[in-house]
Amino acid sequence: MVPDTQLSGIYLMEIGYYDDLYTYLESTGKFHAWAQDLKSIVPAQFDTDKDGNLQRWLDAFALLPPSNSLPLTIDDGHATFGDQHSFTISPDSTKELLKSFMPWRKGPWQLGGVKINTEWHSDWKWERVSPHLSSLKGRRILDVGSGNGYYCFRMIQEGAESAIGIDPGMLAVVQYSVMKRYTPTLPVWVLPLGVEDMPATLSFDTVFSMGVLYHRKSPIDHIYQLKGLLRSGGELVLETMVVEESYGDLLVPEDRYQQMRNVWFIPSVTQLELWIRRCGFKNVRCVCVEPTTIEEQRKTEWMQFDSLESFLDPEDHSKTIEGYPAPRRAVIIAEKP
Numbered sequence: 001m002v003p004d005t006q007l008s009g010i011y012l013m014e015i016g017y018y019d020d021l022y023t024y025l026e027s028t029g030k031f032h033a034w035a036q037d038l039k040s041i042v043p044a045q046f047d048t049d050k051d052g053n054l055q056r057w058l059d060a061f062a063l064l065p066p067s068n069s070l071p072l073t074i075d076d077g078h079a080t081f082g083d084q085h086s087f088t089i090s091p092d093s094t095k096e097l098l099k100s101f102m103p104w105r106k107g108p109w110q111l112g113g114v115k116i117n118t119e120w121h122s123d124w125k126w127e128r129v130s131p132h133l134s135s136l137k138g139r140r141i142l143d144v145g146s147g148n149g150y151y152c153f154r155m156i157q158e159g160a161e162s163a164i165g166i167d168p169g170m171l172a173v174v175q176y177s178v179m180k181r182y183t184p185t186l187p188v189w190v191l192p193l194g195v196e197d198m199p200a201t202l203s204f205d206t207v208f209s210m211g212v213l214y215h216r217k218s219p220i221d222h223i224y225q226l227k228g229l230l231r232s233g234g235e236l237v238l239e240t241m242v243v244e245e246s247y248g249d250l251l252v253p254e255d256r257y258q259q260m261r262n263v264w265f266i267p268s269v270t271q272l273e274l275w276i277r278r279c280g281f282k283n284v285r286c287v288c289v290e291p292t293t294i295e296e297q298r299k300t301e302w303m304q305f306d307s308l309e310s311f312l313d314p315e316d317h318s319k320t321i322e323g324y325p326a327p328r329r330a331v332i333i334a335e336k337p
Helices: 004-026 029-046 054-063 091-101 122-132 150-157 170-181 219-228 269-278
Strands: 072-075 078-081 109-111 114-116 140-144 162-166 188-191 204-210 230-242 282-291 316-320 328-335
Touching: 004 029, 004 170, 004 188, 054 091, 054 170, 072 150, 078 150, 091 114, 091 170, 109 170, 122 150, 122 230, 122 282, 122 328, 140 150, 150 162, 150 188, 170 188, 204 219, 219 230, 219 269, 230 269, 269 282, 269 328
Parallel strands: 078 109, 140 162, 140 204, 162 188, 204 230
Antiparallel strands: 072 078, 109 114, 230 328, 282 328
């Protein structure tokens, strides 16, 4: 448990950015009971400092400059809030504070004139996915494995009624909270939860799972979990790594894939579509397959650890360092009957 002296910072995070979520959920039928549960679940997550960094992040968060609510705009893929004139401190000081929340993986962002050049060009993925979606206008959306909520902000920009992200990583939640601080009225929230924490009584219009499936020990169970969170007629958007058909139906790494131990199953597109149909979805279609490049995922000033280039064969980027096919990603869209 976190000492009592630290609770004011924790409850700034919890009450300041989730009270409006609770109010919203309480007004939406089947979500009412979940709102009551979250009022106890969320504070418990903030009371558990899993990796010893939470208080450091909260201290940096408390130093962020105040500002009026800033409009969200998209500028060359950056989710942008304000400019260098929006804050009472200089962009250089803002940048140093924002670096307290490294590594920044999903983005890019721009806050108070400071551009956050994240590890992933998540804007590139969004541009591949978004043309194939049903209109997001007026939809209630869940983003599973949302990271810091970059895609949720993009969903709201395209007219969603609400976008709720879930991610068990507390740094992702803190990064989201930085942006939410300056856009408090936007119906975007990222909760410190995993998909296994979600009750099966919910019914979203659209559920996203992007970059999650290959981390699950049971991909079929994960697809069923996603299905259980959709209303009848709702849309599933699933993005994951795949192997080319010439490789076979399925790649199961012997030990690591791109030095990751938590990659379990990488199917072909045909196999993946079969899994999704077998779980009861209809109108299952692959709308995009693209290789992941070292321009899209890379080390930056804001994410200084090894990235994709370090995990590929230095002599042959068509292979991982372990000798497996280099990453390719597919987007599958399907509907719940």
